[in-house]
Each structure stands twice: as structure tokens, then as C-alpha cells.
Amino acid sequence: MYIAMVSAECAPVAKAGGLGDFVHGLARALVQRGHRCEVFLPKYDSLRLDLIEGLEPLCRDLPVPFGGALVPCDIQQGRVDGVDCLFVDPQPGHEQFRRGRIYGEPDDSARFALFCRAVLEFLHARGPAPDLLHCHDWQTGLIPVLLYEVFQGLGMNRTRAVYTLHNLGHQGWVGSDTLSLVGLSPERLRTADRLQDSGNPAGVNLMKGGIVYANFVTTVSPRYAWEVQNTDQGMGLQGLLRQYDGKFAGVLNGIDDLVWNPLHDPLISHPFGPETLPDKALNRTALRQRLGLAEGPKPILCVISRLDRQKGVELIRQGIGAPWPAGPRWSCSAAPRNRRWTPPSAPSRPSWPTAPMPTWSWAMTRPWPTRSMPART
Secondary structure, X not given: OEEEEEOOOEOOOEOOOHHHHHHHHHHHHHHXXXXXEEEEEEOOOOOOHHHOEEEEEEEXXXXXXXXXXXXXXXXXXXXXXXXXXXXXXXXXXXXXXXXXXXOOOOOHHHHHHHHHHHHHHHHHHHOOOOOEEEEEOHHHOHHHHXXXXXXXXXXXXXOEEEEXXXXXXXXOEEEOHHHHHXXXXXXHHOOOOOOEEOOEEEEEEHHHHHHHHOOEEEEOOHHHHHHHHHOHHHOOOHHHHXXXXXXXXXXXXXXXXXXXXXXXXXXXXXXXXXXHHHHHHHHHHHHHHHHOOOOOOOOOOOOOOOOOHHHOHHHHHHHHHOOOOOOOEEEEEEOOOOOOOOOOOOOOOOOOOOOOOOEEEEEEOOOOOOOOOOOOO
16 A cells, blocks of 8 residues: 655654654554555654765746646655655745744644645546555644645546644644635635634634545544543533544554663663563663662653653643642753753742652753664565
8 A cells, every 4th residue: 555644743853753763663663564655744843864874856947826826846855764854945035834842833734735736636647546544643634635636636536634633732734725826715614514623604614624635534542432422521622522532542652662662772771671660760760870860779761751741741740739748859850842942040930839849850952862863574
């Protein structure tokens, strides 16, 4: 099967969070199973170019309809850990992906709308069309919409779309002018049964569009699928996801055990495995030393997460303020979200509850080294 995966992230070359790991691991697994899999990404100026093998031009001057004009884009191709990756690069004068970071720009909706249209223009022009388009989160929510509103009529009528929801806290709530930018009709699509945002009838919801138009919709686990249909974790999309229950399922995230394996992990002080489990304690000692924590047999509880309500950070806050009989020490480690981040000279203590506090140790760290991904055999 020929699968074109379209995403804003793919580790290790463009990663802001767990989406990058997911796309990277799934693409590698699909290739291992004998499928042809290509990953499409924007060519950010913050890409880890040193981790892309054989990066070379594949297509020049691809005309992409956008904003009533044609934006010339180049497509470059390289390999990342054995997976073919294609990078959409608008030519100079169009600086959508020369911002020093992946997200966080005021025109993010327009940036990723251009990306979606460019991917489909390239796939249509090159041929043959993929069997499956796999899209991720709001940034690629327009892919299924464009597929069925535009490109199916141009001959891509055998391609099907799967849309995966990773973070419903960001749905792509935008003005209807975003649709006009890529040649879609706001009057036709800004309706309750298509892309109209239920909280703002004058606007559109790009994630809703992906859900409505995709042939199948997945999320990261069966439990989360139930939660987004039946609790406030659905962030306003509960009814829509129940409406499309027949094409919605949770598929439990896995890990790439050739990468995330403590027996061969170069980033821990002491590798360990089933036969050497006591060596795990040596890593705890090394971590205590790195963070400046006192030696001792006390456990270390670790959360690697964004400080976001979806992640349950209020439970961490409660735990920090609780009366712990063992007198634990706490450490907060932070890393830059993008290359423009500069650590403060003296990080201040956060405003936590007024209950008696355990001793704190703060560590502002540099980004962890990038993992070297072993090749599958």
C-alpha cells in the first residue's frame, strides 16, 4: 500500500511534542511491514538538516493556488531513519516556514493551509495518487476537505483519508477566509454539518472539517476515544464524534522498541535490561547528581509533559503541596521549546500552594541530545 503521511511534525527533524514521535515511529513500522510510506512536512528553517540523509530537490516551481495567486513551491526529498520524507518549501518571498519555530505564529492557519494545498497539488501532479492519506491534528484538517471538494474531481478518486486526533485542545478555530485562501467556498462549507464552528457561527473549525470529510478517524487510545465522546475532554466535539461513531476508533499508541530500549539507550548513564534490573538504581543516582538532589533510597517521580490542563497539572500542584511523610525533594526541569529560547540567569520559584513546602531543586537544562535511531534489520 502507498501511504502519504501529512504532518506538522516528525521526530527527530521537526519535533515540538509527542506528535513528532508518533509520526516517526508509525512511519518506520509501516516501512518495516513492506508498505511504501512517505512523510510530508513543511521545510521549516529550524529543521535538523544534519539528520536528513541525501536531501535533494525533487520538484521545482510547483504552482500552488493560494490567496488568489500562484505561490511557487519547491519539494525536496531526503531520508530520515529509513523513511522517505518530502519537504514543502515555498520559494523566497513567501516566508511561511522561515520563522525559527514550528508553531506559535499569528498566521499559523494560513501557513498550514498553504502546506495542505501544496501537498495535494504535488501528489496530483506527480501521480500515481496514494492509496491512503494519513493526516494529523488541526494543521492538516484541510487535507480530507480538499481531497473531496477539489482533487477527487481532478482524478484522485481512489485515494482515501484517515485523520488522527492527538490534541483536541487545539482545533484550528479560524475565520472563514482561511478556506478562501486555498480555493474553497466559505458559503458552501461554513454550515453546521460541515466546518462551521459551533461556538462561533461566523468561523470555521479545521479539525471538525477533518473529522467530517475523512473516511476514518482515529485517536491515540480506546480510552481517550471514549473520553472525547463522553466527557469535556472532547472540547466541544463530543456530539460530532458520537455522530460519526461508525468511523471513529481509538488505536493504542505504541513505541519503537529499537529506539526506546534502556538496554541500548545511549542517553542514560547505565544501560539495563531484564537480566540487569538492579542497574536501574545507578541511573537514579546519576540523575540525583545531575539535579543536585541529596543521595538516598527515596523514589523519584517523573512527569515529562507540557504544563497544560489536559495533562492534569493541577494534580501535580496538589501533590507538591501535600504533607509527604518521607520529606521528598522536588525538581523542575525545563527545556527550550524552540531555538530562540534563552534561559534566564536566575529562574524564580513558582507560586505554589501556601502549605508547607518540600525542598526544591531547580535545573534549567539544555535540550537532551537527539537519539540515534538504529536501522531495522
